Amino acid sequence: MTAPVVIQAPIARARSTARRWSGGRVALHLVLIILMIVWLLPTIGLLVNSLRSSADIASSGWWTALFPPTGLSLDSYSAVLSETDIAGGFINSLFITIPATIIPIFVAAFAAYAFSWMNFPGRNLLFVAVVGLLVVPLQTTFIPILKAFGQVGIAGSFLTVWLAHTGYGLPFAIFLLRNFMGALPREVFESAYIDGASPVTAFFRLALPMTIPAIAALAIFQFLFVWNDLLVALIYLGATNPENLPMTVQIANLVNSQGGGWELLGPAAFISMALPLVVFFALQRYFVRGITGGAVKG
Amino acid sequence: MDPRLGTALAVVIGVPLVLVGYIYLTEVVLRFAPDRSRARIRPWLWLLPALLFLGLFLVVPTILTILRSFQGAVDGSWVGLDNFAWFFGTPDALLALRNNLLWVVFLTVFAVGGGMIIAVLVDRVRYEQFAKSIIFVPLAISTTAAAVIWRFMLDYQSPGSPQTGTLNGILAAVGLGPISWLQVDTLALNTIFLIIVTAWMWTGFAMVILSAALKGISPELLEAARVDGATEWRVFRFIVFPLLLPTIAVVSTTIVITALKAFDIVYVMTNGNFGTDVIALRMIKESFLFGNFGHGSALAVILLLAIIPVMALNISRFRAQEAIR
Numbered sequence: 034m035t036a037p038v039v040i041q042a043p044i045a046r047a048r049s050t051a052r053r054w055s056g057g058r059v060a061l062h063l064v065l066i067i068l069m070i071v072w073l074l075p076t077i078g079l080l081v082n083s084l085r086s087s088a089d090i091a092s093s094g095w096w097t098a099l100f101p102p103t104g105l106s107l108d109s110y111s112a113v114l115s116e117t118d119i120a121g122g123f124i125n126s127l128f129i130t131i132p133a134t135i136i137p138i139f140v141a142a143f144a145a146y147a148f149s150w151m152n153f154p155g156r157n158l159l160f161v162a163v164v165g166l167l168v169v170p171l172q173t174t175f176i177p178i179l180k181a182f183g184q185v186g187i188a189g190s191f192l193t194v195w196l197a198h199t200g201y202g203l204p205f206a207i208f209l210l211r212n213f214m215g216a217l218p219r220e221v222f223e224s225a226y227i228d229g230a231s232p233v234t235a236f237f238r239l240a241l242p243m244t245i246p247a248i249a250a251l252a253i254f255q256f257l258f259v260w261n262d263l264l265v266a267l268i269y270l271g272a273t274n275p276e277n278l279p280m281t282v283q284i285a286n287l288v289n290s291q292g293g294g295w296e297l298l299g300p301a302a303f304i305s306m307a308l309p310l311v312v313f314f315a316l317q318r319y320f321v322r323g324i325t326g327g328a329v330k331g
Numbered sequence: 332m333d334p335r336l337g338t339a340l341a342v343v344i345g346v347p348l349v350l351v352g353y354i355y356l357t358e359v360v361l362r363f364a365p366d367r368s369r370a371r372i373r374p375w376l377w378l379l380p381a382l383l384f385l386g387l388f389l390v391v392p393t394i395l396t397i398l399r400s401f402q403g404a405v406d407g408s409w410v411g412l413d414n415f416a417w418f419f420g421t422p423d424a425l426l427a428l429r430n431n432l433l434w435v436v437f438l439t440v441f442a443v444g445g446g447m448i449i450a451v452l453v454d455r456v457r458y459e460q461f462a463k464s465i466i467f468v469p470l471a472i473s474t475t476a477a478a479v480i481w482r483f484m485l486d487y488q489s490p491g492s493p494q495t496g497t498l499n500g501i502l503a504a505v506g507l508g509p510i511s512w513l514q515v516d517t518l519a520l521n522t523i524f525l526i527i528v529t530a531w532m533w534t535g536f537a538m539v540i541l542s543a544a545l546k547g548i549s550p551e552l553l554e555a556a557r558v559d560g561a562t563e564w565r566v567f568r569f570i571v572f573p574l575l576l577p578t579i580a581v582v583s584t585t586i587v588i589t590a591l592k593a594f595d596i597v598y599v600m601t602n603g604n605f606g607t608d609v610i611a612l613r614m615i616k617e618s619f620l621f622g623n624f625g626h627g628s629a630l631a632v633i634l635l636l637a638i639i640p641v642m643a644l645n646i647s648r649f650r651a652q653e654a655i656r
Contacts, residue, residue, distance in 0.1 A: 068462075140381050151374040161646055169393060173393045174396065176395075176628060199388075203384050232373060309473070
């Protein structure tokens with residue numbers, strides 16, 4: 034089966050043996066609480082440091098600010114906004130991410146529909162090729178594509194990353210949508226065709242609305258992938274057009290150029306994390322469903 | 332007002348309109364085709380945009396890069412296998428290969444092993460969703476941001492001055508250290524730490540998938556074993572673990588590919604210095620820093636060759652699934 038795995042509610046799994054307080058239970062809670070602290074600690078450290086002055090950051094660890102005098106302020110945040118172009122980078126990241134999320138969804142939906150509900154010779158072989166392309170390292174594409182962008186005269190423009198991200202994101206997009214569309218009930222389409230619906234009508238009226246959960250998962254994935262991307266932007270924009278750099282490349286440059294002066298890094302990192310974290314916490318269900326539906330089978 | 336806003340708006344609204352318009356147009360065009368060939372032509376028209384993108388951005392460039400790897404630093408000068416001979420004869424390049432092997436082994440052990448342990452433990456408590464969110468959330472942020480976060484964890488100040496990094500702060504509290512985590516390459520310690528940072532991000536991925544598979548195991552089965560007197564460890568070892576194996580295999584392939592493609596974290600945290608180089612980063616340096624597209628293409632091909640076994644595995648697994656569909 035390729036239908037997405039349904040995540041059961043924990044309540045449905047009542048256990049008669051495990052709810053007593055014993056030494057083992059205490060150890061279990063202790064281990065989990067330590068794990069959660071270990072996972073949160075790095076981020077908390079950066080958050081605290083992003084609120085401290087550069088002198089404080091250089092002279093003592095972030096944990097000293099947990100006890101008074103804390104000396105916390107938002108000065109570093111206003112400094113990063115005035116001294117660097119991180120605000121422009123935020124806008125650039127949006128400019129890059131939104132079209133690079135929307136275009137592949139449409140292109141993949143058409144292809145997924147053809148793979149799911151149309152018969153043609155070589156269909157399975159072609160889809161196997163798409164599965165193969167899922168893992169091709171981007172490194173094998175950079176040199177020829179960069180050269181081609183130069184020849185066409187679009188090097189360094191947003192268009193290059195929109196197109197590249199669409200191409201790079203398509204194998205996963207087609208794979209995910211086809212797995213979902215292919216699992217829709219056959220009868221729905223058969224009765225629509227009997228009623229005289231064209232494939233276009235069947236696609237826009239039936240297949241697409243029924244695929245919304247998968248499309249939502251895909252949109253979140255592609256959005257996070259492009260927003261968080263460093264490599265593609267570094268190659269296609271980094272060398273040719275510093276004005277169009279997204280935040281990830283800006284922050285990487287900041288790390289490499291600043292060395293010790295880190296008071297700007299924390300705020301910059303948190304500004305870049307804000308949108309992914311909002312998307313993640315608001316749409317976590319779809320995100321998890323996309324991951325499990327894309328990877329787990331049966 | 333940013334003049335680029337107009338372009339972006341035109342793209343966000345225009346491109347979907349063009350694509351939807353294209354699909355409607357195919358039906359108009361197909362009306363002129365003879366009845367019998369309509370159903371034959373239609374799928375290819377629906378696939379055309381995707382095939383163009385896949386061809387132009389993945390298939391053709393990969394073929395060109397393979398051809399390019401047999402040419403020298405200058406375009407068009409055929410040099411046979413010289414670039415590959417360079418790779419296997421250069422200690423620095425081989426170091427990158429060794430590091431990628433370390434990445435594959437340790438990232439898989441840390442992320443998949445850790446993800447499985449956490450999935451099993453968290454299944455037994457009431458704050459499961461909360462705990463899972465905390466482990467999972469680093470996957471949503473960029474590797475660049477993760478690198479910044481971990482620089483403060485691994486920060487190093489010379490002995491005697493107050494330590495500002497969390498790990499060295501802890502060491503100092505018990506009278507040890509400080510250790511320059513990202514510069515010590517004894518036993519590849521710095522590479523291991525780069526892998527730990529990546530595992531911090533990817534353990535949640537393995538955990539979520541394994542946890543979903545764990546919920547798929549019938550509770551009655553586990554309960555029956557417990558009633559028969561099996562210890563929790565034996566229940567896990569002889570029932571849960573074997574049932575999770577196929578899922579562990581799926582998760583592991585994703586993690587192995589992540590390890591082979593490792594780039595961002597190395598680029599931002601050490602830039603490949605102190606013996607932490609990896610193939611993906613070496614490829615970028617050779618190509619775009621040193622301008623040697625021959626070496627760069629050869630490195631890309633080596634990366635591709637390393638990934639091909641995983642690709643074959645994915646394809647055979649996919650075919651097995653299709654067979655039972």
